[in-house]
Every structure is written in C-alpha cells, then in structure tokens.
Amino acid sequence: MINRRHVLIGGALTAGSVLSAPSVLAQGKPKVVVIGGGAGGATAAKYIAKDSKGEIEVTLIEPKEAYTTCFHSNLYLGGFKTFDEITHKYDKLVSTYGIKHVRQWANAIDRDKKQVVLADGSRVPYDRLVVSPGIDLKYDSVAGWGKEHEEVMPHAWQAGPQTQILKKQLDAVKDGQTVVMIAPPNPYRCPPGPYERVSMMAHALKSSGRGKARIIILDPKESFSKQGLFQQAWEKYYPGLVEWLGPKVHDGIKSVDPKTMTVTTGFETYKNCALVNVIPAQRAGKIVIDAGLANQTGFCPINPENMASQTDPNIFILGDASIAGDMPKSGFAANSQAKVAALMIRGELTKSRTFPARYANTCWSLVAPDDTVKVGGRYEPKPDKITAAETFLSKLDETPEHRKQVQTENIGWYAGITADMFT
Amino acid sequence: MTGRGPRFLPKVIAAAALLPAMAMFAAGTLAQDKPKPKGDAAFGEYLSSLCVTCHQPTGKAVGGIPPIVAWPEDQFVAVVNSYRWKERDNEVMQTVTAQLTDEEIAALAAYFGGLPNQPDVAK
Numbered sequence: 001m002i003n004r005r006h007v008l009i010g011g012a013l014t015a016g017s018v019l020s021a022p023s024v025l026a027q028g029k030p031k032v033v034v035i036g037g038g039a040g041g042a043t044a045a046k047y048i049a050k051d052s053k054g055e056i057e058v059t060l061i062e063p064k065e066a067y068t069t070c071f072h073s074n075l076y077l078g079g080f081k082t083f084d085e086i087t088h089k090y091d092k093l094v095s096t097y098g099i100k101h102v103r104q105w106a107n108a109i110d111r112d113k114k115q116v117v118l119a120d121g122s123r124v125p126y127d128r129l130v131v132s133p134g135i136d137l138k139y140d141s142v143a144g145w146g147k148e149h150e151e152v153m154p155h156a157w158q159a160g161p162q163t164q165i166l167k168k169q170l171d172a173v174k175d176g177q178t179v180v181m182i183a184p185p186n187p188y189r190c191p192p193g194p195y196e197r198v199s200m201m202a203h204a205l206k207s208s209g210r211g212k213a214r215i216i217i218l219d220p221k222e223s224f225s226k227q228g229l230f231q232q233a234w235e236k237y238y239p240g241l242v243e244w245l246g247p248k249v250h251d252g253i254k255s256v257d258p259k260t261m262t263v264t265t266g267f268e269t270y271k272n273c274a275l276v277n278v279i280p281a282q283r284a285g286k287i288v289i290d291a292g293l294a295n296q297t298g299f300c301p302i303n304p305e306n307m308a309s310q311t312d313p314n315i316f317i318l319g320d321a322s323i324a325g326d327m328p329k330s331g332f333a334a335n336s337q338a339k340v341a342a343l344m345i346r347g348e349l350t351k352s353r354t355f356p357a358r359y360a361n362t363c364w365s366l367v368a369p370d371d372t373v374k375v376g377g378r379y380e381p382k383p384d385k386i387t388a389a390e391t392f393l394s395k396l397d398e399t400p401e402h403r404k405q406v407q408t409e410n411i412g413w414y415a416g417i418t419a420d421m422f423t
Numbered sequence: 424m425t426g427r428g429p430r431f432l433p434k435v436i437a438a439a440a441l442l443p444a445m446a447m448f449a450a451g452t453l454a455q456d457k458p459k460p461k462g463d464a465a466f467g468e469y470l471s472s473l474c475v476t477c478h479q480p481t482g483k484a485v486g487g488i489p490p491i492v493a494w495p496e497d498q499f500v501a502v503v504n505s506y507r508w509k510e511r512d513n514e515v516m517q518t519v520t521a522q523l524t525d526e527e528i529a530a531l532a533a534y535f536g537g538l539p540n541q542p543d544v545a546k
Binding site for chain 1: 469515518
C-alpha cells in the first residue's frame with residue numbers, strides 16, 4: 001500500500017536526523033510574515049506558530065486590534081447576533097502561540113529584498129510571506145457612487161463600521177419604503193452573501209411591523225448562488241417584500257445619486273429610497289496587485305498544491321485574493337487554504353512532514369428563523385486548478401426539522417472556525 | 424466496532440508498519456497482543472485540521488456541532504464510517520469523509536481519542 005502520500009512521508013524521514021536550522025536560510029530562526037488577519041491570515045499565522053513549536057518566527061501584520069467577521073454579519077443585520085459576537089481579538093494568538101502582532105498597515109512588498117514595507121516606512125524581512133489581504137472594492141464600478149458615498153449608500157462588504165451603518169439604516173426604514181440592493185458581478189466575496197443579506201433584511205422588516213416595505217435586488221448577473229433555494233424562501237416567508245431583477249429585466253444599472261437616494265436602471269428609476277446597499281465589483285487587495293502578483297482578472301494565480309503564488313514561490317496567497325479554482329471566496333475556504341499553506345511552508349522551512357493538499361468549504365445561509373440552507377464540497381489540487389471532487393447543495397423539499405438542524409450546524413461552525421482562527 | 428471493521432484491520436497494521444515515523448508514536452501499541460487498530464496520531468493531527476474548522480479540539484460543543492475528542496477509537500472509526508458509507512445523513516460529513524482511507528480514519532481516531540475533553544478550559 002505505497003501511494004503518493006507515503007512517498008511524501010518518506011521524504012520527511014531524512015529530515016528527522018537534521019531537524020536543526022536549515023542551512024539554506026539566513027542565520028536565526030526562519031521568518032514567516034503574514035499580511036492580513038482574516039480567515040486566511042489568522043489561521044495561517046496560528047498553524048505555523050503552533051505546529052512549528054517555536055522553530056519559526058511568525059509575525060502577523062494587521063492594523064486592527066479586533067476582527068469583525070464578514071461571515072455571520074448578516075445574522076447581525078437580522079437581529080440574531082450582536083456586533084460583539086462577530087468581533088474577535090487577536091490577543092490569544094500572541095499569548096498562546098508567541099505570534100508577533102504588528103499593528104500597522106502593510107504598504108508594499110519588496111519581493112527582491114524579501115521584505116514587507118510598513119506604513120511607517122520600516123521593513124519586516126521574511127523567508128516566506130503569506131498574503132491574505134481580502135478584497136478591495138472597485139469604487140468606480142457603479143456610476144455616481146464612490147468611496148465618498150459609502151456612508152450614505154453603504155457597501156458593508158468589508159465588515160466593521162460599514163456593517164453598523166447598514167444596520168442603522170435598516171433600522172430606520174419605515175413601513176412602505178423602498179430598499180435597493182445593487183448586487184456585485186462575479187467574481188466576488190461570499191457568493192450567497194448578498195442573498196442571505198436580503199433574507200435577513202426582509203426578516204428584520206417583516207418581524208418589526210414593516211412588511212409593506214420592499215427590497216429590490218438589481219443584479220448584474222443572470223443567476224446566483226443557491227438561487228432556487230433563496231427564491232423559494234422569499235416566496236414562502238416574505239411574499240411581496242423581495243423582488244429580484246436580473247439584467248434582462250432591469251436593462252442595466254445606469255447610475256445612482258446619493259444626494260437624492262435615487263437608483264436609475266434601463267427599466268425603472270427608484271427615487272427617495274430609504275436605503276441603497278451598493279455592493280460593487282471587487283478585486284484582490286491592492287498590495288498584491290502592486291506587487292505584480294495578480295493577473296488581468298485582478299486576482300492572483302496560485303499553485304493548487306500549496307497556495308504559493310505562480311509568480312513568486314516565496315509568497316503564498318490565501319482566500320479572496322487568490323484564484324482558487326472551483327473554491328468560492330469564503331471564510332471557510334480561506335481557513336482551509338491557510339492550513340494547506342501552513343503545512344507546506346513548515347515543510348519548506350523546517351523539513352517537517354507534508355501531505356497532499358486537501359481543501360473543503362461549506363457556506364451556510366440563514367433564510368428565515370430556523371431555516372438554513374447550505375452549499376459545499378471538497379476540493380483537490382489538479383495541475384490546472386483546485387478542482388471540486390464532490391459537492392452538495394440543500395434540496396428544495398427539506399423538512400422544517402432538517403432546516404432547523406442545519407441552522408444549529410451553522411451556529412456551531414461559526415463557534416468552531418472563530419476558535420480555530422483566534423484561540 | 425462495526426461489522427466492517429475486521430476487513431480493514433490487517434491493512435491498517437500493514438500500512439502502519441511501512442511508516443517508520445510511526446515508531447515515535449505508536450509502535451508499542453501495535454504489538455500482537457493489542458489487536459485494536461492504532462493510527463498514526465501525527466498524521467491524524469494534520470488530517471484533523473479539516474475537522475476543527477467546525478469541531479472544537481477542546482471538546483466544546485456549540486449548536487449542532489458535537490464534540491469528537493476522547494472517544495474510544497473503535498467508536499470514532501464506526502461513526503466516521505457511517506458517514507463515509509452514507510449510512511448517516513449529513514451532507515457536510517458525507518462529503519468530507521468520502522475520500523478518507525481506513526488508515527486515515529484510524530489516524531484521526533488516534534489523534535482525537537488522545538485529546539482531553541476540557542470544553543471549559545479557556546485557551
């Protein structure tokens with residue numbers, strides 16, 4: 001029963017006798033620097049520090065003291081979670097695993113010198129760099145809207161103050177008023193996210209006596225993730241409250257006017273909207289684009305076997321910024337990719353055992369109280385891309401008991417992944 | 424132990440014998456007087472990273488995600504097999520266990536079986 005895995009394990013045996021510092025590295029402990037403390041970066045930093053047991057010096061560059069998760073931020077909008085419950089501090093990564101948390105913005109990557117340039121001009125050298133910067137928003141992708149309008153027409157697609165602004169605006173919507181969501185084009189962070197958000201906004205409105213409000217989704221896409229499941233749920237729970245318009249119907253999103261809260265499409269003009277949630281087009285975080293690690297799509301090609309950049313083998317790119325083949329841009333996916341990268345980086349720096357990459361993802365979406373649907377799969381590295389090996393999707397005819405059970409999974413998963421990232 | 428258990432038992436031991444790294448962890452338990460499968464806990468620790476996205480390694484249970492630490496290994500193997508063979512009904516578990524080999528499940532059973540159940544320990 002000799003297979004590829006055993007060959008790889010065998011390769012590690014020679015290292016057992018020479019576990020001391022590899023001679024190929026500069027003097028001292030090998031250094032890993034991680035840019036970005038989200039699902040990819042926090043997980044990678046933790047696993048490299050935990051599993052190398054002090055053999056690798058790990059630095060996490062992340063300006064924030066605490067991280068608000070995008071995942072479950074819709075549950076905050078729906079009134080199912082508090083803001084504190086979706087916000088997590090980094091202190092345990094420092095106290096438990098000895099990770100150095102540098103609270104600065106990483107401005108640039110100097111690939112020739114293998115250094116990260118911080119906002120204050122100082123430089124942090126690395127032997128391997130993990131970059132998990134998430135997405136940047138294309139502020140010029142919706143005519144009439146820009147960064148200066150994000151407090152009037154929030155995106156809330158990077159969790160934090162934006163999420164709170166959106167909640168405040170939702171709370172202020174009056175019965176009978178109109179809410180417009182402009183959904184993003186592919187590819188974007190969290191494919192079911194806009195539609196779970198609409199479900200939670202509809203729940204918040206209906207359950208507070210504002211059932212005559214309406215939510216219009218203007219979508220540049222012909223179809224979307226879990227579409228049948230979401231549309232069935234909207235019909236069942238929020239009839240007349242939610243209306244999805246694809247591009248053939250709305251004939252293009254022409255412009256928005258934040259001053260008059262107007263949204264103009266080729267089909268209709270929506271005036272005096274109570275809330276306009278603009279989720280624009282997206283690309284990888286600026287730092288990887290500036291470093292020449294992204295291609296013309298705005299995202300970064302990676303090696304499916306280890307998440308290393310196809311451009312620079314000393315840099316690993318995780319999560320939303322990467323082109324991860326069949327894997328969606330999700331927190332679960334970034335967490336899964338981080339564990340593969342951590343394993344491979346330790347193998348390169350300390351000759352620890354490595355095994356073939358395995359990836360997994362599940363995205364749960366709450367559509368109404370005690371009614372959750374899910375989509376997911378497991379993925380394998382193939383030469384051209386990370387490829388789905390097996391996938392699943394909730395069915396339209398599931399029992400209420402089943403959907404309620406799936407919601408308990410969703411709650412348990414959130415507790416699990418945040419413990420995995422931050423403790 | 425399920426009825427299917429004995430089918431893979433010799434294979435696990437044979438495979439384990441090919442892994443010199445095993446000597447560090449479990450060689451003693453592979454002696455003939457202990458017929459129970461004993462997986463490679465270090466290999467299990469790597470594989471476990473897929474599980475702990477949902478199942479907390481402290482044994483803390485939240486919502487519908489049950490604790491999976493400190494179980495008897497044969498019970499752990501039987502439960503994982505029940506998902507792998509799609510006898511139990513959970514899409515996430517069926518999907519993540521589908522590709523696991525007998526050896527890998529034994530390794531996971533050894534790793535999680537060796538973790539203390541301490542759900543209230545603040546890390």
